[in-house]
Amino acid sequence: MNTHKSTRPLAMALCAAALSLAAGAALAQRTPLLVYTALETDAMKLYKDGFEKANPDIEVKWVRDSTGIVTAKLLAEKANPQADVVAGVAASSLALLEQEGMLAAYEPKGFKELTPAYSDTKRPPAWVGMDVWAATICFNTVEAQKRGLPKPESWKDLAKPIYKGAIVMPHPASSGTGYLDVAAWLQMWGEPEGWKYMDALHENIAQYVHSGSKPCKQAGAGEFSIGISFEFRAHQVRKSGAPVELIFPKEGLGWDIEATGIMKTSKKMEQAKRLADWMASKEANQITSNWWAIVAYPGVAKKLEGIPENYEKLLAKNDLNWSAKNRERILAEWSKRYEGKAEAKSN
Template sequence: MKTSSRAARFGLSLCLAVLGLAATSAFAQKTPLQVYTALETDAMKLYKDGFEKANPDIEVRWVRDSTGIVTAKLLAEKANPQADVVAGLAASSLALLKQEGMLMPYEPKGFKQLNRAYSDSAEPPSWVGMDVWAAAICFNRVEAEKRGIPKPESWKDLAKPVYKGAISMPHPASSGTGFLDVSSWLQMWGEDEGWKYMDALHQNIAQYVHSGSKPCKQAATGEFPIGISFEFRAHQVKKSGAPVDIVFPKEGLGWDIEATSVMKTTTKPAQAKRFADWMASKEANVITANWWAVVAYPGVASKLEGIPDNYEKLLAKNDLEWAAKNRERILAEWGKRYDGKAEPKP
């Protein structure tokens, strides 16, 4: 009996060891995918969970920062690339990476279902749109009333002396939202008038911050009554109950596209393409529609509080290729003129 019992225990231990090795082996086979992103942190978990559920053999490893920082990091790593995929980065940044020969042209599965206007026009495309995000002004009506500040209706209003010290804005070198503001003003009014406007606006700016969301959060807390931000964060702040009105300036809204690209140098092209496939899927677009009024998959977006029905018609004319080609020059000029009011870098 003892021998039999000992043998049974040995057999059980052997089975458990084999199962353990099999589980370890299966875990070891999970391929890590390095994904550089500027997505809002609110959204990252949902994308990761959704993709990994559909692709259990791949693990998404996010590397996140603001748009300008991610763009600079990718360019700095050009000789020694680390990213497999880029997701949720501004199309104007991806157009620049395309010009540098860093992106792999790839048409993901289901691409023909998407709105073609929101992806790279080349065939196959080097970047595929997820959503459109656009400028908005967050206006704290309670704090503004205390200061005797009227509600602005236009970009030009913000250059009036009554708003001196009352405005925060994203820094265009670190924030994609800040860059789309500057780029849109230069395109909307021409470069001479655009810089004149920013000179006047600068007199009223209290601080240039390193995040597109932060100005709206500052407006919500009353730190500054006006924050130049974007509609995603404005919608979230308003939804939270803050005394914030969303203003869509009547001259038009600067905008950009969050998009996905496969890096040309990835050592895991099959897995990277599967990630691009999933990001182009209806499932991923349904996640995106939680926060964005305009998404790449037609018919998926839903009505968001505070976002007007004619939202897409408010978008200003925008040449993303021009913005990409002139990015370095624009940022150098902007920094020379206005960097003195930038918040310290974290």
Template sequence: MKHKTKLLAALALSSLTANVAAAETELTVYTAVEAEDLARYAETFNASNPDIKINWVRDSTGIITAKLLAERDNPQADVVWGLAATSLLLLKSEGMLEPYAPAGVGDLDAKFVDGDNPPAWVGMDAWVAAVCYNTVEAEKAGLTPPTSWKDLTDPMYKDQVIMPNPNSSGTGFLDVSSWLQMFGEEGGWEYMDGLHENIARYTHSGSKPCKLAAAGEIPIGISFAFRGAKSKADGAPLEIIVPSEGVGWDMEATAIVAGTANVEAAQKLVDFTVTKEANEMYNTGYAVVAYPGVAKPVEHFPDGLLDAMIDNDFEFAANNRAAILKEWQSRYDGKSEAK
């Protein structure tokens, strides 16, 4: 009887240890998703996966991308959930992503899925450039609304514009790479030279220029449209302007980091990120999502914005990222805010 009791105790302890181990599966997830959304994402995932804990490492797109590249020989992340597709294309070219076709990936819009089989990454949502224009502050300063990107080089707007630094912000990088595509390389840098004359400062966040414009700290913030719509819905005196030349855009995407020791848990997370339920969550922060039919109309989202999205060359943006950022920094970094 004594031996049987010891055996049962040992089995119970073994079972308890296994359950604790299962409950303590942890994933380090690098993300550039807006900080206020992360708890909601984790809570929804954990409702069906209570045995997996997400440890978020959150920063702006450029910083997360640089961190991943610096760690390529000793990866610290298991999953990237919510990073610009242009960044993930770069990581893919460096062999840093573990290809995986999540369950249900065939339900997504094909343009949100990496073309390889199995895909190296899958998209979540898209964010689109726009200009946030504070009508009250602009009137005080005697400004008239711009209708194009090139209007923003008018001397009337000197020190009245804030935009994101592309080295730290994915929104800033999509702006710069889109201008180089729209205006050509020489014309793009000439445009940015003129714009720089009117820039008050460069921020390290893509949403911050619009938040500052909404708060009346600057008349014009180059940001992304959904942030403007959200601020306007909260009562800010904003006009959200879609420049006539077209607007850049990028998508947030998800991938498994090659070399992770937690492959099974990482796959479960990526499976969740492509579900209809997850895309419904994305739609509370973005007007364009990967799952067809999910996106609902967004209050104050500017008319014509989706039609104005350029035919973005993601390969160009990814392959030339380092050179573009180096050139930008050498020309304009003197007006960047302190980190």
């Protein structure tokens, strides 16, 4: 009897078991990194998979909500921060965290390749941009025709009485998109004129909803004729076949930057820096360009249907540090005037 042959399957089985145990142990030893985000759920999986493939010893644990909620949560946790990294959150929110002394300044690898205008101006930067997102009006042509509504060309058009009850907009305390609209109007026209405009617009608003995507989805579904939203969601809704036209108001578009920052209190600084490095990489920017017309890495963005060629030139003048510094005051004033039409918050 050949004992060598008969023991081979056993040896192979033991070897396979040992390998699977080792693989299991390696997975078990992965360092969890808690990342607060306002990224769209469609994007989160691609970033996580791409990063973990390049960094198999780290596991990204997302905590997701809309921008305003994430910002409020981070500020509420200031005395005992939980997050290691903030990624895919408005730069105006990260500028606020930086003003509160909550972010670690860090220049990721390859930072010099990125467009400097889309990151913090300090060196090393406290936050690094991923992409720009900007205001877009979703106009349901079928619904508008039924109601005899003309196509608006400007923000000022939306204040005309003909649009009464036809418009939905994001709530600026919950939604980064809602806040960038309000901040843009106040900066474009000055505060007295900006509030006067919002008073007139308020007359036509059916509801302020707690998401930047929802107004365009509602317009796409025909619930309302007009949804104030942002270009990524507008592009997606149009691509899905909804009878939606994208309008880029001629006065200029409010905008913000999705950005990444490291929490100063993270006990996993080395892993947090590796995530920041990866988020600044060409690979991550290529993922970003699936949705965004302007990304931080030059030459990576693709042409998106319905987004004009001169899109970058349509962006309004915007001081993100001013938006951050005045956020609390602006939201308090906004709430005092307009909270009555806010959508009920779901628990």
